[in-house]
Amino acid sequence: MQEIIDRAIKHGWGYIGYGKPAAYIPELSKVNPNQLGISVIQINGENWNSGDYEAKFTIQSISKTVALIMAVVDRGADYVFAKVGMEPTGDAFNSIIKLETIKTAKPLNPMINAGAIAIDSMIQGESIDKKFERVLDMFRRLCHNHSIGNSEQVYNSEKATGFRNRALAHFMKDSGIIEGEVEEVLDLYFKQCSVEVTCKDIAMLGAVLAGDGVSPVTGERLLPRSLTRLVKTFMVTCGMYDASGEFAIRVGLPAKSGVGGGIMASVPGKMGIGVYGPALDEKGNSIGGIKTLEYLSNEMDLSIF
Amino acid sequence: MQEIIDRAIKHGWGYIGYGKPAAYIPELSKVNPNQLGISVIQINGENWNSGDYEAKFTIQSISKTVALIMAVVDRGADYVFAKVGMEPTGDAFNSIIKLETIKTAKPLNPMINAGAIAIDSMIQGESIDKKFERVLDMFRRLCHNHSIGNSEQVYNSEKATGFRNRALAHFMKDSGIIEGEVEEVLDLYFKQCSVEVTCKDIAMLGAVLAGDGVSPVTGERLLPRSLTRLVKTFMVTCGMYDASGEFAIRVGLPAKSGVGGGIMASVPGKMGIGVYGPALDEKGNSIGGIKTLEYLSNEMDLSIF
Amino acid sequence: MQEIIDRAIKHGWGYIGYGKPAAYIPELSKVNPNQLGISVIQINGENWNSGDYEAKFTIQSISKTVALIMAVVDRGADYVFAKVGMEPTGDAFNSIIKLETIKTAKPLNPMINAGAIAIDSMIQGESIDKKFERVLDMFRRLCHNHSIGNSEQVYNSEKATGFRNRALAHFMKDSGIIEGEVEEVLDLYFKQCSVEVTCKDIAMLGAVLAGDGVSPVTGERLLPRSLTRLVKTFMVTCGMYDASGEFAIRVGLPAKSGVGGGIMASVPGKMGIGVYGPALDEKGNSIGGIKTLEYLSNEMDLSIF
C-alpha cells in the first residue's frame, strides 16, 4: 500500500506544472505550488502517508460538507432542502445566473457557493462566534484532531475581497432564501473556509464518511448513516465544481475539493483519502491531487461504478 | 391646451384600476393609488397643469437621468462609457444575468439599476454627504426649485430592503466596475431615489432637456447641448424599463419613469411634461401616466418618429 | 450638399481598414471591402450621390423593415405583436437564449433574426413563390425601381449555411410562434435577404419613411403614416443590432443595417439616406457606413433627439 501511494504521488507530481495556486484570494496565491501530499486512512484505522502530507492548508470548499452536515442536524433535511436544491449544475461555482432564471430562486445544491452560504444561514448558535465554535467542534470531532483552528490571515483576506459571495448572499436575502444578517452569514462562511487542516485531517473526515459515520479510531458512531450517504452523494454529483462529471468518470469516487488545494475523497466501505496540492487547474481543483487520485483509483480498482 | 391636458388626464384615469403601487419598497406601497396629475412646461416657460399635479412623490429611477448628467460632467463621457454601456436590454431593470454573461461585465446602460449604481460611483465629492449635496443642487437647478429635498422615510425603507441592489453593486465591485465602498455608493443611490418632487419639477427637467439645456425660466444655459441629447437618447432606448420599445412605438417621446409613479417626458424643441400616478403596470411604469402621455402625444402629434 | 456628402464619404473611408466583409455567408466574403457609397434623397425628390453609390449589394437585414410592413398590412398590428415583441435586446442578432428564458417565448422584436423569421411566417400568399413575388413588388414600389430582383448565388449560399436561422425557426415552430412549414418560411427569409439593391434604392426607401409614407417621386401615398412611424421607431431602438443604443447616441437617426454592407437611414420630415460599405465592424454593421452617417448627422444637425 505504501508503495502504491508513493507511486501515486510521483504520478501526480508530473502534472503540477500545468496548474497554479488560486489567484482570487490574495493570501492563497503566496503558497509554494510545488507541494503534493497524501494520507490514506482505512475505516479500521490503518493509515499511510506520502509527500507533503503534514503541510497545513485552508480547507475552503471542503468545509461545505461539514456545514451541510450541521445544517441537516440542526434543522432536518426537509427544512434544508426546501431552501437549497439537490441538483448538479453546469455553471461555475460562483455563478449567480440560476438564482435569477430558476423560478424557485433556490441555489441548485449545497456545494456551489450560493448553496453553501444558504446552508450557513441555517446553522444554529446564539452568535456568529458561537456558531463558528460549533462548526470548529464538528471539524475537530470528525477529523479526530482537537487542535484544528482557522487562519486569521486567510479569513481576513477572503472577507476583504469576497464581493462575489456578497452578491450571491444579498441576492438570496432579497428572494428570502437567507433569513439572517447577510454580513454575519458571510462571516461564518469566510471563517469556515479558513479552517486549517492537513491531509491527515481530511483523510479522517473521508474515512468517517466511508464508514457510514463510525470513527475509524474510536469505533464511536459520529454521524447517522443516512447523513453520510447524503454527503457522499453530493460529493459525486457536485463535489468537484463543474468538473464533477469528468471526475466521476475518470476517478469514480465521492470527493470534495477546495481552492486551498485539498481534496477529500471517500471510498465507501473502505477508506478516506486526503490529498493536498495547491497548484489548481482552470476549474479550481488541485491538478496534482486529481491525478494522484486517478492513479490510485485505477490501480486499486476503487471506482464505485 | 388646458383642455387637451384635462382630457388626457381623464383618459389616463380610466386605466388606474389596472395597476397598483410599488410593493417591493414598503414605504411606497402605502400611497393612495387613485392620484393622477400632469404639468406641461413649454421651452418658453409657458405652462399648464391638471389633476394631482401638486402631489409630492419620490423621484426614484427618474433620478438616473440627473446622475448620468453629473457623472458625465465630472468624469467625461469616455470615462463613463468605458464602465457603463450604451445598449438597451430586454432584461428586467434589476436583472443581474448580463453582468455574468457579457464578457466586459459592464452594465448594459445607465438606466438599469446596475448601470445607475455604477454611474453613482463616478460622481465626485469628498464624502457621501457632499456628493448628495451636489446631486441635490443639480436637481434644484434643473427643476428650478430650491426647496427640493429627500424623504428620510423612503430612503430608510429602501436602504433596509435594497438587497437586490446590494447584489448588483457587490457583483460590479468584484469585477472592478465600481471602485469605492459599496455601501457608500448604495447610500448615494438610495438617497437620490428618495428625492421628493412634484409634476412641475419633473416637467421643468423635461423642458430643460427639450430646450437643449437652456432654462425655460431664465434663458440661462444649464447644460451643454450634447449632454441633453445623450440623456434624451437613453430615455428613448431604455427610459421605460423593459417596456421602452413599446412606449417608443405608442408614444414616441424621450421619457424616464420611476416606481414612485412619476414619468418625466421631453418633447425636443417644444416642451417638458411631468406626470404622476402611483398605480404601476407589471413593468413598473405608471399605468395612468403612460395612458395620459399616449393620449397627449397622439392628440398633439408629438412623436419624434 | 454635394460637398458635404463627398466629405462624409471621405471621412468614412478612413475607417474601412478596421472592418471586414461578413464571413459567415460564403458568398458575401468574396466582395471588395474597399467600396463606400452614399445616396441622399429628399422627400421632395431632390437627390445627391457620392462614391460607389451604383454598386449592387444584397439587402440582407434591411429587408426586415419591408417584411414588417407587409406583415402588418396583411394581418394587422395586433396579430403581429401578439407573436413578436416590441422591445430592444442586449443580445446578439442571432441569439436563441431569450426564446427559452422568456415566458411568452415571443422573439423580442421584428429586427432580430428570430423576430424577422416569425414576421415572414405571417406574410400572405398561395405559395412561397407568390409570397416572394409580393415582397419583391413591395420592394420595387417603395424603392421606385422596377428592376429589383434577387441574387440566386447569395440565396443559395444562405440557404446552404443558414443553420442558426433554422434553429431559431424550429424553436419557434415548437412553441407555436410559427405556424407554417419551417423550411418554407426560411426560404422566404433567405430569398428576401438576397434581394439586390443600390444606395439609391435604399435611400428611396428611407425617403418614403421620412415622408410619412408619401413617394418623393410621384407624391403618391404608398404607406399609412402610422406604419412608417412604427418602422422608424424599431429602426431607432433595434435597427443596428446590439449597437443600436450607441448608434442612437452618436448618430441619432432611425436606421437599419444589413450584413451585406448597406445601411438605410431616414431623417423624419427631411430625407432618406442609403450608404454601402461591405467592411463590417464586429457587431455586423458597415464600419465606413456608420462613420459616414455620423459625419453627416453632426455636420447637418440631423439627430432626432
Next chain:
Amino acid sequence: MQEIIDRAIKHGWGYIGYGKPAAYIPELSKVNPNQLGISVIQINGENWNSGDYEAKFTIQSISKTVALIMAVVDRGADYVFAKVGMEPTGDAFNSIIKLETIKTAKPLNPMINAGAIAIDSMIQGESIDKKFERVLDMFRRLCHNHSIGNSEQVYNSEKATGFRNRALAHFMKDSGIIEGEVEEVLDLYFKQCSVEVTCKDIAMLGAVLAGDGVSPVTGERLLPRSLTRLVKTFMVTCGMYDASGEFAIRVGLPAKSGVGGGIMASVPGKMGIGVYGPALDEKGNSIGGIKTLEYLSNEMDLSIF
C-alpha cells in the same frame, strides 16, 4: 425477493395518480397511465417480475445509453468527448441555452437531448437504415431479445413534432458539433427513441452494465468493462434529467429514464432493474417507477453511496 418486488410495486402504485403520460408526443399521450411493472435480473441470470412487466413501451431516452456505447465503440472516447461534454447540468433536458453561452458550444453531456443527437451523428453506417440496423442489433444483443423492433407510429409522431430537437440539431450543425445531414441524424434519433421494449429487456440491459459487460445469460463478454463504467457514471450524474441529483440521494443507483415511462437501473455487481409506469412527474420521469426503485433500494440497501 418476489415478495419484496411485489411490495415495491404496490408502494409505487400509490403515487401513479400524481403523474400523467408525456403530452408533447401525441402518440405517447394515448397510453393507459395506470400501468406499473418491474423486472429484476441478477448478474447470474436469476430473475423476478411483477405487475405489468410484459407491457411494451417505447424506450425513448433510455436509448441514449446504447447510442453512447456505440459512438464510443465506433469512434473512441477521445473523439466522442471532444464534441460532447461530461458534466451534469441544472437545465432541462431539451434546453438550448448552454449551446449559446458556453464557449466551446459543446452539449454538456450525452444524456441531454442535444448531447444525444450529437452522439447519434457519430454512429457509423453507410446509410441511416444501416445505422439504425446496427443500433437495433446492439439493442437485441444487450437485451438478449432478438425480436426487438421499433414502433412506426411513435417514430412518425416524434418526427412530425420534434421541432425542439430540430432546433438543437441545427444549432449544433451551425457550430460544427454535428457534421452530417441534420435530418438524417434526427431520423436516427427519432427511430432509436421509438424502439419498443418491456421491463425484461431493460432489466437485462441494466444487468449487463451491472456485470461490467458480461451477459447474465450466456456469460459472454458483450462490452468492455471501462465502457460500462462510463455509462453507469453518466446514469448517476445525468440519467434522470434535472432530477438526477435528487434521485442519487433518494435511490442511489445508476439509472436512465425515458418519457415512455421506463427506467433502466443497474446495481453494480448485483443486478439490473427495469421498471415501467407511463405516468410521469413534472421532470419527465416515471413517478411510480421512481417510487418503486426508492422502495427497493431502501429495503435491500442497494445505494452505491
